[in-house]
Every structure is written in structure tokens, then in C-alpha cells.
Amino acid sequence: xxxxxxxxxxxxxxxxxxxxxxxxxxxxxxxxxxxxxxxxxxxxxxxxxxxxxxxxxxxxxxxxxxxxxxxxxxxxxxxxxxxxxxxxxxxxxxxxxxxxxxxxxxxxxxxxxxxxxxxxxxxxxxxxxxxxxxxxxxxxxxxxxxxxxxxxxxxxxxxxxxxxxxxxxxxxxxxxxxxxxxxxxxxxxxxxxxxxxxxxxxxxxxxxxxxxxxxxxxxxxxxxxxxxxxxxxxxxxxxxxxxxxxxxxxxxxxxxxxxxxxxxxxxxxxxx
Amino acid sequence: xxxxxxxxxxxxxxxxxxxxxxxxxxxxxxxxxxxxxxxxxxxxxxxxxxxxxxxxxxxxxxxxxxxxxxxxxxxxxxxxxxxxxxxxxxxxxxxxxxxxxxxxxxxxxxxxxxxxxxxxxxxxxxxxxxxxxxxxxxxxxxxxxxxxxxxxxxxxxxxxxxxxxxxxxxxxxxxxxxxxxxxxxxxxxxxxxxxxxxxxxxxxxxxxxxxxxxxxxxxxxxxxxxxxxxxxxxxxxxxxxxxxxxxxxxxxxxxxxxxxxxxxxxxxxxxx
Numbered sequence: 001x002x003x004x005x006x007x008x009x010x011x012x013x014x015x016x017x018x019x020x021x022x023x024x025x026x027x028x029x030x031x032x033x034x035x036x037x038x039x040x041x042x043x044x045x046x047x048x049x050x051x052x053x054x055x056x057x058x059x060x061x062x063x064x065x066x067x068x069x070x071x072x073x074x075x076x077x078x079x080x081x082x083x084x085x086x087x088x089x090x091x092x093x094x095x096x097x098x099x100x101x102x103x104x105x106x107x108x109x110x111x112x113x114x115x116x117x118x119x120x121x122x123x124x125x126x127x128x129x130x131x132x133x134x135x136x137x138x139x140x141x142x143x144x145x146x147x148x149x150x151x152x153x154x155x156x157x158x159x160x161x162x163x164x165x166x167x168x169x170x171x172x173x174x175x176x177x178x179x180x181x182x183x184x185x186x187x188x189x190x191x192x193x194x195x196x197x198x199x200x201x202x203x204x205x206x207x208x209x210x211x212x213x214x215x216x217x218x219x220x221x222x223x224x225x226x227x228x229x230x231x232x233x234x235x236x237x238x239x240x241x242x243x244x245x246x247x248x249x250x251x252x253x254x255x256x257x258x259x260x261x262x263x264x265x266x267x268x269x270x271x272x
Numbered sequence: 273x274x275x276x277x278x279x280x281x282x283x284x285x286x287x288x289x290x291x292x293x294x295x296x297x298x299x300x301x302x303x304x305x306x307x308x309x310x311x312x313x314x315x316x317x318x319x320x321x322x323x324x325x326x327x328x329x330x331x332x333x334x335x336x337x338x339x340x341x342x343x344x345x346x347x348x349x350x351x352x353x354x355x356x357x358x359x360x361x362x363x364x365x366x367x368x369x370x371x372x373x374x375x376x377x378x379x380x381x382x383x384x385x386x387x388x389x390x391x392x393x394x395x396x397x398x399x400x401x402x403x404x405x406x407x408x409x410x411x412x413x414x415x416x417x418x419x420x421x422x423x424x425x426x427x428x429x430x431x432x433x434x435x436x437x438x439x440x441x442x443x444x445x446x447x448x449x450x451x452x453x454x455x456x457x458x459x460x461x462x463x464x465x466x467x468x469x470x471x472x473x474x475x476x477x478x479x480x481x482x483x484x485x486x487x488x489x490x491x492x493x494x495x496x497x498x499x500x501x502x503x504x505x506x507x508x509x510x511x512x513x514x515x516x517x518x519x520x521x522x523x524x525x526x527x528x529x530x531x532x533x534x535x536x537x538x539x540x541x542x543x544x
Contacts, residue, residue, distance in 0.1 A: 095372055099371060101369070102365065102367035121427075125426075129428045
């Protein structure tokens with residue numbers, strides 16, 4: 001794949017994924033197909049990137065389902081599927097990383113040391129390898145979207161970013177490859193993430209602007225699920241990801257909640 | 273400058289400099305002109321990059337000579353001169369850096385904390401901004417060449433690197449923008465860098481392979497200049513920049529020597 005086409009009318013759209021694809025990824029790929037059009041190229045990358053897992057996390061047991069993934073990519077009319085081996089992505093002597101240090105400092109960045117350095121490095125590499133001029137990411141990983149946006153701006157990467165709304169189950173649970181880790185009981189209680197976001201959004205809609213009260217609503221709602229253990233439940237600025245005192249037009253409710261060893265994230269963005 | 277042309281027959285050649293140009297830079301630009309040909313584009317960048325100066329170094333007093341630089345670029349038939357302000361390169365909120373951690377760990381990397389992180393970050397940015405498909409660097413900054421080569425490989429940057437031999441004064445002193453800091457006495461003694469490299473190279477030519485003995489030759493020769501203070505004088509592998517026990521076909525003699533506050537570097541590469 002050459003880089004010639006970056007600024008040509010026909011776009012090269014990349015959808016980076018770790019595989020174990022679900023309807024959320026399908027939404028990214030279908031949106032990518034629309035952006036690429038008939039003459040552009042839609043590339044999906046499937047790579048469980050070891051460097052974005054913190055020590056002790058689920059890298060080894062992260063779900064892999066390549067045959068099914070390939071079928072879904074085909075259904076979503078992906079032109080090119082990039083599914084490299086870790087040894088090709090990180091050959092012997094590999095020693096260069098990309099680090100964003102502000103937007104990635106809080107929330108998942110605080111809980112998962114090295115995670116966003118792994119994300120920034122692999123995303124930059126995938127942009128370079130695919131010669132993408134458009135990158136598509138899902139807003140379920142809200143902080144990831146903002147960290148990548150900061151990286152693209154800071155490093156002058158000639159890539160436009162497009163973010164796609166979270167896809168949810170009927171009962172509100174955000175789709176995630178990690179949902180398959182949940183026991184039946186955990187799965188039933190996992191709806192508490194979306195419910196707590198809705199409770200806070202309802203309070204905001206009724207005029208509540210005090211961030212600490214909104215955090216309280218998130219935490220109290222989650223506490224109603226006995227299997228849930230909060231990693232963070234915060235009300236932050238959408239650009240800096242720093243906690244705010246008052247919620248406003250660019251505030252995000254952001255959650256990470258453990259069920260057993262399974263860590264789920266979700267968020268609600270009070271868009272401008 | 274668009275990125276379209278990266279893989280087109282006409283190259284985009286970038287020569288990154290910090291300005292204060294001398295005949296060494298002119299050699300880079302003339303070589304760049306040959307690589308670019310008639311149809312390609314030769315870009316010189318002039319930017320005293322604050323992030324590659326360690327605390328307490330000479331950022332503020334680093335020589336600036338833009339009118340003369342522009343004239344030399346014109347003589348060397350540079351098509352485009354990129355001379356940005358620091359505030360445009362590093363706007364408010366800038367928080368992303370590129371770090372190489374192996375090749376940059378020794379020599380200048382050990383003496384100048386943060387230096388190569390600053391270099392990698394600005395060079396990647398300049399590659400992206402200029403859409404270069406060829407980058408030209410001088411071998412006087414040998415470790416810099418190897419660090420950038422490692423970064424380009426690790427991050428899959430679609431840029432070919434070309435390295436240009438060091439240009440020297442008649443008495444052997446490697447050209448450097450920092451030579452103008454030297455007093456008359458220091459300038460006279462500064463030839464000791466090139467002389468010590470020649471002494472070690474002569475010993476190698478006569479069969480000496482023991483790296484510790486070659487280091488001894490470097491250090492003893494430099495000790496003959498009373499104003500010289502060695503930062504490092506080492507015999508290292510050209511790829512890893514790690515010290516070797518025996519000199520061979522890909523070994524480098526590498527020096528950093530202070531004269532007063534002025535730090536000079538030089539090297540001799542026993543090429544394959």
C-alpha cells in the first residue's frame with residue numbers, strides 16, 4: 001500500500017482493531033466504507049497489541065477469533081485486512097515509542113501503566129504502514145480517541161480522525177470484546193454502567209451542574225450492583241480528561257468498573 | 273507541501289538543520305539537491321529546537337544567523353526553506369514525544385538527558401510536515417544518524433535516510449556551529465579531536481584490535497591538549513553504540529570533548 005493516495009481524492013481509511021470483532025467494530029467498518037466510497041480503500045487492522053496491556057492484564061487470554069473476524073470484515077466490504085504477527089510489528093531491537101503525557105495521565109492512563117504509550121506507538125505505526133489519511137475509532141474508548149487526537153495534532157500526522165458512537169446491547173451494555181469474559185450474574189449486573197451514566201445524564205438534564213454530585217450519582221448507582229467494583233467514576237473535561245468542578249457542554253461522564261477480573265469501561269459525552 | 277509525492281518519481285528531500293549554517297550543511301544541501309534532481313523538491317529546515325537542549329546547555333546563546341543562512345540555502349539551490357517559530361512547532365498543550373531508548377542510551381544520550389527524545393520528536397514532525405521521502409543527515413552527529421535510523425525502522429516511516437561524511441577544516445577540525453564559541457587558544461587545541469581519531473585509526477590500520485588500547489590512544493592524545501576535558505572517548509559498535517571489546521569492521525571511535533563550556537564531538541567510522 002503506497003502513501004501516494006493520502007491527499008488524492010480517493011481516501012485510505014484505516015479501522016484499527018484488536019480483533020474479536022462485534023457489532024461495534026462493524027459500525028466502525030461500515031462508517032469507514034462510507035468515508036472511503038467506491039474509489040477509496042478501506043483497511044481494517046486486526047492486531048492484539050501486546051504493548052498496550054499493562055503487566056498482569058489479559059493479553060494472553062484476550063479473545064482471538066480470526067475466521068469469524070475475517071467474515072465480518074468481508075461483510076462490511078473491507079478491502080484489505082492487516083493481521084500481522086507481533087514479531088513483525090516489534091522485531092528484535094525495537095526500541096522506539098510514542099508517548100502522550102497529558103491527556104493520557106488520568107482515568108485509564110492512571111489505572112493501566114504504559115497502556116496509552118502502547119496505543120500511541122501502534123496507532124502511529126499502523127497509520128504509517130497503511131498510509132492512511134483517515135482513521136476511524138470508537139467513542140466507547142473515549143480517552144483513547146482524545147489521546148490519539150492529541151498525538152495526531154502534536155506530531156503533524158496527515159490523518160483525519162473520525163469518531164463513531166458506542167454501540168450497545170438492548171439493555172444498554174456497551175459492546176466490548178471483554179463482555180464475553182462475564183459470568184451470567186456479572187453480565188446481568190453489568191448494565192449498571194449504562195444505568196449510572198443515564199442517571200447522571202438525567203440529573204444534568206434537570207439542571208444539576210455540580211460535578212461532585214454527579215460523581216455521587218454515578219457511584220451510588222454502581223454501588224447498587226454488588227459484583228461491581230469501581231476503578232474510576234469521574235466527571236471530566238472532554239479535551240483534557242481532567243476532573244471538572246462544574247459539568248458543562250463539553251463534559252464527559254467516564255467509568256471503569258471491574259466485575260471479577262473483567263474491567264469494563266463506558267462513558268457519556270455531554271456534547272456541545 | 274502535500275504528501276502525495278512521497279512515492280512518486282520526484283523525491284521530496286529534507287535537510288533538517290538548526291541554522292548557523294557552514295560548509296558542512298552546504299555539503300548536505302548539495303547532496304540533497306543531487307538526490308532531488310530537477311523534478312524533486314529540496315527542503316532545508318532551520319529551527320533551533322529547544323527540546324533537544326538539556327537543562328543548562330547553550331539553547332539561548334546558540335548562534336542564529338538567518339540572513340546568511342538564507343543566502344547559503346539559495347546558493348545550494350534549496351527550493352523551500354522552513355524556518356518556524358517555536359510556538360508554532362510546540363503550541364500550547366503539546367504533550368507527545370518520540371523516544372528511542374537503546375541506541376540513544378550511551379555517549380551523547382548519557383551526557384545530555386532528553387537530547388535524543390527532542391531530536392526524534394522534531395525529526396518525525398519535520399518528516400510529517402514536509403512530507404519528505406528522503407532525509408539527509410551529517411555523520412558528524414553519528415549517534416543521531418543511528419538513532420534516527422532506528423526510529424524510522426521502528427515506526428515504519430516511509431523515509432529513506434542518507435548520511436553524508438563530515439566536512440573538516442584544513443587542520444582536521446570537524447565543522448560545527450559551536451566552533452565559533454572557541455577562543456583562539458581553544459581553537460588551536462581543538463584539533464586534538466581529529467588527531468586522536470587519526471592516531472587510533474592508524475593503530476587499527478597497523479593491526480591493533482583491542483578496544484581498550486584504542487581507547488587509551490584516544491584519551492592519551494586528548495590529554496596532550498591542556499584545555500581539553502573529555503566527556504567521553506569510546507570505541508563502540510556502529511549499530512548499537514555500545515562499547516566493544518575488540519574493534520572490527522563496523523566499529524566507531526566516538527568523542528565528546530569540552531573546551532571551557534564548549535562541547536565538541538567527532539567520530540571515525542571503521543566502515544565495512
